[in-house]
Every structure is written in structure tokens, then in C-alpha cells.
Amino acid sequence: MVRALGWLAAASLAAGLVMAFAVAPREVTQGQVQRIMYVHVPLILASYLAFAVLAVASLVYLVRRDEAADRVAHASGEVGVMFVGLGIATGSIWGKPTWGTWWTWDARLTSVAILFVMYLGYLLLRGTLDDRERAARYCAVLGIVAALDIPLVHFSVYWWRTLHQPPSLMKPGGFTGSASILWPLLINLLAFVLLYAYFVARRVRLLRAEAEAAA
Amino acid sequence: MTLESIIRVTDVRKVFGLLPVLDGISLEVRGGEAVALLGANGAGKTTLLKILATLLRPTRGTATIAGHDVAREPEAVRPLIGVVAHGAWVYDDLTARENLRFWATLGSLEAGADDVAAALAGVGLERAADARVRTFSAGMKRRLSLARVMLARPRVLLLDEPFAGLDQRAKKWLEGRLEAFKAAGAALLMVTHSFSRELGVADRLAVLAGGRIALDTPRGSLGPDDVLRLYAAHTEDAL
Amino acid sequence: MSYARRALAVVWKDLAVERRSKETLNALVFFSLLLLFVFQFTLGGDRERLAAVLPGVLWLGFVLSALLALGRTFLVEREHDCWEGLLLAPGDKSAIYLGKLAGNLALMLVVEALVLGLFVVFFDIDLGRALPGLLVVVLLGTLGLAAVGTLFAAMTANVRARELLFPVLLLPVQVPVLLASVKATEALLLGEPLAAVAHWVKLLVAADAIYVVVSLLTFDVVLEG
Numbered sequence: 001m002v003r004a005l006g007w008l009a010a011a012s013l014a015a016g017l018v019m020a021f022a023v024a025p026r027e028v029t030q031g032q033v034q035r036i037m038y039v040h041v042p043l044i045l046a047s048y049l050a051f052a053v054l055a056v057a058s059l060v061y062l063v064r065r066d067e068a069a070d071r072v073a074h075a076s077g078e079v080g081v082m083f084v085g086l087g088i089a090t091g092s093i094w095g096k097p098t099w100g101t102w103w104t105w106d107a108r109l110t111s112v113a114i115l116f117v118m119y120l121g122y123l124l125l126r127g128t129l130d131d132r133e134r135a136a137r138y139c140a141v142l143g144i145v146a147a148l149d150i151p152l153v154h155f156s157v158y159w160w161r162t163l164h165q166p167p168s169l170m171k172p173g174g175f176t177g178s179a180s181i182l183w184p185l186l187i188n189l190l191a192f193v194l195l196y197a198y199f200v201a202r203r204v205r206l207l208r209a210e211a212e213a214a215a
Numbered sequence: 216m217t218l219e220s221i222i223r224v225t226d227v228r229k230v231f232g233l234l235p236v237l238d239g240i241s242l243e244v245r246g247g248e249a250v251a252l253l254g255a256n257g258a259g260k261t262t263l264l265k266i267l268a269t270l271l272r273p274t275r276g277t278a279t280i281a282g283h284d285v286a287r288e289p290e291a292v293r294p295l296i297g298v299v300a301h302g303a304w305v306y307d308d309l310t311a312r313e314n315l316r317f318w319a320t321l322g323s324l325e326a327g328a329d330d331v332a333a334a335l336a337g338v339g340l341e342r343a344a345d346a347r348v349r350t351f352s353a354g355m356k357r358r359l360s361l362a363r364v365m366l367a368r369p370r371v372l373l374l375d376e377p378f379a380g381l382d383q384r385a386k387k388w389l390e391g392r393l394e395a396f397k398a399a400g401a402a403l404l405m406v407t408h409s410f411s412r413e414l415g416v417a418d419r420l421a422v423l424a425g426g427r428i429a430l431d432t433p434r435g436s437l438g439p440d441d442v443l444r445l446y447a448a449h450t451e452d453a454l
Numbered sequence: 455m456s457y458a459r460r461a462l463a464v465v466w467k468d469l470a471v472e473r474r475s476k477e478t479l480n481a482l483v484f485f486s487l488l489l490l491f492v493f494q495f496t497l498g499g500d501r502e503r504l505a506a507v508l509p510g511v512l513w514l515g516f517v518l519s520a521l522l523a524l525g526r527t528f529l530v531e532r533e534h535d536c537w538e539g540l541l542l543a544p545g546d547k548s549a550i551y552l553g554k555l556a557g558n559l560a561l562m563l564v565v566e567a568l569v570l571g572l573f574v575v576f577f578d579i580d581l582g583r584a585l586p587g588l589l590v591v592v593l594l595g596t597l598g599l600a601a602v603g604t605l606f607a608a609m610t611a612n613v614r615a616r617e618l619l620f621p622v623l624l625l626p627v628q629v630p631v632l633l634a635s636v637k638a639t640e641a642l643l644l645g646e647p648l649a650a651v652a653h654w655v656k657l658l659v660a661a662d663a664i665y666v667v668v669s670l671l672t673f674d675v676v677l678e679g
Contacts, residue, residue, distance in 0.1 A: 062672070062675060114626050114629050117626040118626040118627060121619075121622050121623045121626060124619060124622060124623075125609070125613075125619065125623065128613045128614050128615060128619055129613060130231070130232065131271075133272050133679075134679065137675050137676070137678065138609045138676065140675075141605070141609065141672045141675055141676060142609070142623065144668065144672065145602065145605070145627060145665075145668055145672075146627065148664050148668060149627050149630065149664075152630035152657065152660070152661050152664070153629055153630050155630070155657060156629065156630035156633040156634055156657055157629070157630075157633065159637075159653065159654075160633055160637065213233075268538075268542065269541075269542065269679065270538060270541060270542070270679050271679065272679075289678065289679075290544065293542050293543070293544045294544040296542070298538070298542060300538070301535070302534075302535025302536070302538060302539075303535060304534075304535060304536050304538065304539035305534065305536070306467065306471055306530065306534050306536060307534055308470070308471045308474040308475050309467065309470060309471065309474075313467075313470065316463075317463055317466075317467050318539065318543075320459055320460060320463040321460055321463055321464070321539075321540075321543045321545075321550075322543050322544055322545070323456050323460065323544065323545045347474070
């Protein structure tokens with residue numbers, strides 16, 4: 001089952017990348033580098049999914065003390081941090097030739113950076129605690145605090161700054177780009193979501209094997 | 216006095232990382248009974264005690280105190296146990312009396328000023344009651360720890376090296392107090408790596424070696440030398 | 455009623471220990487003085503530049519002191535082997551959280567008052583009409599820091615690299631509180647009324663409420679072992 005998921009993820013990623021580089025139109029002002037957007041945006045969105053799953057899994061663990069939920073939270077955290085890190089990197093690569101700077105402290109970038117550091121802390125906490133049960137409990141609490149903090153981060157940072165591209169995918173009026181941009185984007189989004197699911201599934205399996213070997 | 220088993224350990228295993236410290240421990244202690252658990256340093260005695268004290272969870276197996284599972288119902292177990300371990304749980308900058316009052320209030324014990332005074336008198340600290348614990352000797356701190364436990368009137372006493380670091384007089388006094396606990400129906404589990412004083416109080420001896428209980432026998436008329444011989448014999452077997 | 459008594463017992467105990475050992479308050483006071491010197495040397499005498507960065511610098515001072523103070527929340531338990539005593543104390547552990555939170559809040563407010571006082575004196579700042587609004591913002595911001603700080607202090611009390619892990623965990627989560635506090639302070643010091651920063655104040659109130667409630671609900675879980 002997991003292997004099928006892996007193949008599906010690889011296939012859709014291949015399709016998505018082909019569409020991004022061959023099919024999607026060349027952006028007029030930004031040039032070829034704009035194609036990174038087809039990877040950058042899905043990475044960030046998939047990381048949001050990862051952190052949402054982490055929050056839910058943490059809550060489930062606290063209520064039911066089900067170790068499987070803890071493993072899902074753990075794996076989700078790892079994949080989420082990796083994706084958001086790659087998302088930031090691809091964003092910087094896109095940004096330098098396009099807007100002249102690797103980084104800027106606008107609302108969107110700042111929020112994502114805070115997210116990255118918060119969940120990096122989550123992984124650090126996991127790494128520091130040897131006792132598996134204590135690690136599960138503490139990380140579940142941290143996961144919930146972090147999740148509840150996200151809306152606060154969003155509002156505080158947004159009120160503090162607003163310079164990033166206005167959100168085009170999730171604006172109330174709907175997507176304003178053309179279909180030839182939308183489709184590669186959606187397919188890549190699907191690809192990265194599948195990739196996330198595949199990585200988490202493999203990681204959870206590994207964690208469960210470790211747990212069973214120790215018992 | 217009840218003869219039912221209050222402490223019941225069934226096939227408990229504890230693994231740290233990949234290292235199995237406890238590898239299938241089964242043990243029972245009845246009310247009014249004291250069991251001395253002997254083992255070398257690192258054998259897992261403190262680990263077992265911590266599991267019973269709800270400070271650690273077993274990797275496998277179950278341990279119950281008065282029918283409550285220590286891993287699943289720690290909150291039900293905690294009011295029933297008294298723990299005397301290496302750390303005395305006393306704040307150096309408070310007086311003996313203040314320490315007892317604090318722990319009594321935190322534990323929601325129905326202990327008024329009189330009960331605190333009585334507990335201090337019971338451990339022979341009435342004259343040092345209002346002195347800061349910073350000035351206490353190891354023996355006095357141990358006695359204060361015991362006073363704390365006495366206030367709670369637990370059904371189970373878990374003791375880690377209770378006689379270590381005490382002078383002769385304090386050891387004799389502790390023996391008497393532990394006998395009093397037994398007479399009141401409490402179940403006592405003492406872990407130690409030495410072989411002398413605990414024997415006087417113990418009704419049964421158990422040896423922990425190789426992650427398992429290598430020996431579990433009534434003390435009867437065994438003297439320290441007999442115990443030493445048995446211990447050596449069984450730990451060699453286990454190795 | 456027992457819940458309140460237990461929380462108060464924790465507060466009383468920490469105050470008594472602090473009063474007799476005088477460890478934490480002395481260190482924090484001294485630290486505040488040092489901060490003042492450092493700010494003076496790095497920011498120099500340029501009054502305009504100082505006025506521009508003052509809100510940030512003030513809250514930087516508050517945060518650094520908070521990291522020190524909050525990181526030590528369970529130090530007395532650790533040093534005297536009393537941590538296990540807290541774990542094994544029967545009953546609702548969130549009373550311990552409230553007691554520790556109250557103690558931390560009191561400690562931090564005293565130190566912040568001192569830092570603020572030192573700033574006014576040494577940098578010749580006129581607080582004037584800003585003071586009442588400033589007090590509100592400082593109180594709310596400090597509560598936010600202390601609420602999560604006390605919870606995280608419990609989580610990191612017994613881990614390796616505690617001194618590193620505690621700030622690493624606390625600071626990202628506290629960004630909203632810091633942003634709101636600094637921006638509100640900035641506006642107030644420029645003479646704006648409290649009503650002008652109502653959105654920041656509401657954010658602080660919401661944040662404080664969330665943090666305290668979540669901490670109360672999860673403290674038992676942290677202190678399970």
C-alpha cells in the first residue's frame with residue numbers, strides 16, 4: 001500500500017515537473033526562474049498540511065495516549081520542517097533574481113520563518129528527550145501550543161507588515177491566473193501532498209519498528 | 216492486619232534505549248510485610264522502585280498497587296504511596312516545620328499544626344523543628360523525609376537505601392519506625408545493595424540479578440552471612 | 455478551596471525561599487544594571503536614535519530578564535531534589551502551575567519596574583501621560599511571557615541542554631506577544647492614547663487567555679513524569 005503511494009507520488013511529481021517546465025507558459029517579466037513557483041508554493045502548502053496533521057495527532061495522543069498518533073505527529077513534524085525549509089530556500093532562489101533580495105521581512109515570509117523555527121524547536125525537543133513516553137507527552141503539548149499560536153502569529157505579523165504578493169490561490173475572489181498556470185500548480189500541489197503522505201507513512205513504519213524492537 | 220498483596224509486579228520489563236534493565240520481574244508484597252530487594256549497583260533496583268512510584272512506565276508487564284495499575288492510574292496510586300529515596304524532598308531554606316506544612320498542603324493532607332508537631336516529635340526532630348534544613352545532617356534530613364511520609368499515612372512504603380548514611384543510633388531508630396509502619400498494615404519494599412540493617416526489618420528477601428528476580432525467600436532465621444552466600448550463589452548463576 | 459490553598463502554598467514557599475536565599479532577585483537586579491550599561495555603550499548618546507529604538511530596547515531588556523527568571527522557575531526543586539516530590543504530589547497539578555505563574559509574574563514585574571525606572575533616569579525619558587497605558591501593556595505582555603514560560607520551564611526542567619532549549623522553544627512562540635507589546639509601547643511613547651492601540655491590546659488579551667488556559671489544561675500532563 002505504502003509502495004503504491006510512493007509510485008503515485010513519484011508519478012504525479014514527474015507529471016507536475018514536466019508541466020511546470022515544459023507546458024506552463026514562460027512568465028513575461030520574471031523569466032524562467034519564475035517556474036520555481038510551481039515547487040515553492042506546493043512545498044509551503046504541503047508543510048501547512050503537515051503542521052495541521054501534527055496538531056491533530058498531538059491532540060489525539062493527549063486524549064487517547066495512542067502511540068501511533070505520536071508517531072504520526074513525529075513524522076509529520078520532520079517532513080513539515082523539511083518542506084518548509086525547502087520552501088523558504090526555493091522562495092529565496094526565486095526572490096533574488098526577481099525582486100533583488102534573498103529575504104525580506106514582509107508578513108508572509110516572517111510568518112513562515114517563525115513557523116520554521118517553532119517546529120524546528122519541536123524536533124529539538126524530541127531529540128533531547130530519551131524517554132519515548134515523556135517525549136510523546138511533551139511534544140504533544142508543544143504541538144498544541146504551537147498550533148494555537150499560529151493564528152496569533154498570523155495576525156500580529158500581518159498587522160505589522162504587508163508586502164508579499166497578495167495571496168492568489170486563496171483570495172476570496174478566486175484565482176486570477178490563467179488555467180495554464182493553475183493546472184501545473186495544482187498537479188504539483190497534489191504531487192507534494194502525496195510525497196508528504198508517502199514520507200510520513202515510511203517514517204511512521206520505521207518508528208513503529210524501532211518501538212517494537214525496543215520492547 | 217490484612218494479608219492481601221498490596222504490591223503486585225507481574226512480568227515487568229524496562230528497556231532504556233536498547234538496554235534491557237528489567238527483564239521479567241514478578242514480585243508481591245503483602246500488607247504488614249516488608250521485603251528487602253538486594254542487588255548490585257546498576258542491577259535495576261532503583262528502576263523498579265521508580266516504576267512502582269509512578270515515576271517511570273514499564274516497557275512491558277504490569278505493576279499494581281492496591282489494585283491500581285501504576286502506568287494507567289498514576290493519580291490513583293500516588294496518594295497511597297510514601298517514597299523515601301536519595302533525594303529527601305526538603306527545601307534547604309525552609310525550616311523542618313515549614314517543609315512539612317508545605318508538603319502536607321500540597322498533598323491535600325488533613326494535617327493541622329498538631330499533626331505536624333506530632334510527626335516531628337515522632338522522628339525526634341521536635342527541638343530542630345524551627346531550624347533551617349540547611350543546617351541538618353544527612354540523618355536528620357532522612358528523618359524529616361520520614362516524617363513527611365508519616366503525615367501521609369501511606370499504605371505502601373517504597374524505600375531506596377533507607378539506612379545509607381545514617382549513624383548507629385539513627386539506624387536503630389529507623390528500624391523501630393519501619394516496624395511501626397508494618398504493624399499498621401503498610402507494605403514495605405526496601406531496595407539496597409548492602410546486607411545488614413534492612414534484614415532486621417525484612418520478612419522476605421529477594422535478589423535482583425540479570426534483570427530478573429533470582430531469589431525470593433522468607434528471611435526466617437537467615438543471618439547476614441547466609442544472605443551473602445545466597446546472593447553470591449544466585450548472582451553467579453544469573454551471570 | 456484546597457486548590458487555591460495549594461497554589462498559595464507554592465507561592466508562599468517560593469517567596470520564603472527567595473527571601474532567605476536572595477538568589478534570584480539579586481542576580482536579576484544586577485543583570486538589569488548591566489543591561490543598562492550595555493545599552494548605553496552600544497546605543498550611545500544620540501537622543502533621536504535612542505527614542506526610535508527605545509520600545510524595542512526596553513522589551514529586549516524585559517525579554518532577556520524574563521528568560522533568566524523563567525528559566526529558573528523550577529531550579530529550587532531541581533537543586534533540592536524536590537522535583538519528584540512535585541510529580542508525586544496527589545491532586546490537580548495545575549495548582550502548582552498557578553502558584554509558579556504568580557511567583558514568576560511578581561518577580562518579573564518587580565524587575566521590569568526596576569528596568570523601566572533605570573531607563574527613565576539614565577536615558578532621561580519623559581513617560582508622562584503614557585504611563586497608565588504603558589503599565590497595561592507591560593502587564594499583559596509580561597503575563598503572556600510568564601504563562602508560556604512557566605509551562606516550558608516545567609518541560610525543560612530536567613532535559614539536557616536546558617539553558618539552550620528553553621529560549622529556543624519560548625521565543626518563536628512569543629513573537630506575537632513581543633510584536634504587540636513593542637508596537638503598542640512605541641505608539642504610547644509617541645503620545646498616542648491607549649485606544650489607538652486597541653487591536654494590539656486585544657491581541658495581547660487573547661494571547662494571554664489562550665496561553666493560560668492551555669497551560670492549566672496541559673500542566674498535569676507535563677508533570678506526569
